[in-house]
Amino acid sequence: MCNPTLAVAAASTALQYQQSINAQKAQRDAQTRQNELALKNLQNKRLAIQENLIQRTKKNLKVLSIREKQARSKKAKFLASDRGFSGNTYQFLLNNFENNIGDIRSTIFGNIQFDARQFQNNYSNLNTMYENQSTYVSNVDYGTTALVAGLNYSKSYLDYKNKLSANEVSTPQYSYEELVNTEGGIT
Numbered sequence: 001m002c003n004p005t006l007a008v009a010a011a012s013t014a015l016q017y018q019q020s021i022n023a024q025k026a027q028r029d030a031q032t033r034q035n036e037l038a039l040k041n042l043q044n045k046r047l048a049i050q051e052n053l054i055q056r057t058k059k060n061l062k063v064l065s066i067r068e069k070q071a072r073s074k075k076a077k078f079l080a081s082d083r084g085f086s087g088n089t090y091q092f093l094l095n096n097f098e099n100n101i102g103d104i105r106s107t108i109f110g111n112i113q114f115d116a117r118q119f120q121n122n123y124s125n126l127n128t129m130y131e132n133q134s135t136y137v138s139n140v141d142y143g144t145t146a147l148v149a150g151l152n153y154s155k156s157y158l159d160y161k162n163k164l165s166a167n168e169v170s171t172p173q174y175s176y177e178e179l180v181n182t183e184g185g186i187t
Contacts, residue, residue: 009156017149038133064108
């Protein structure tokens with residue numbers, strides 16, 4: 001019939017199996033949450049560096065606009081004053097105004113290009129950071145867990161049988177009829 005020791009071993013094995021499955025599910029869920037947080041962090045940082053690039057570019061273009069207006073204003077005042085400069089000196093000064101405007105543009109566009117390269121580097125670094133923050137999501141392994149539970153039960157069963165054999169004790173066999181007396185109660 002039913003041996004109480006083996007029934008306890010079977011119940012213990014079933015409990016161990018369920019705990020192992022629950023632990024695997026909890027680990028999988030934690031890994032999934034970690035990846036979700038890493039992805040959200042990546043998206044937030046990408047957005048922040050994109051906004052930073054946009055703000056810096058707008059600022060540089062505004063500075064360019066102001067400086068070009070100032071340079072053109074100085075050139076216009078020079079042309080309007082026409083202080084009697086002649087020939088090469090006059091042309092030299094006009095060219096100097098044009099060179100100043102070109103230098104201003106080169107500097108500002110150089111700053112914008114530098115910011116764009118820095119953005120690309122930061123963007124690449126963000127991908128590396130995401131890879132470091134994310135983790136592999138492991139699936140719940142029902143088969144191996146069941147196999148381990150079965151082996152644990154087999155070990156418990158064999159240990160029980162070996163102890164009985166070592167002590168030369170026979171396993172008592174109980175039946176429902178033996179447990180119930182003639183009056184309907186348990187003996």
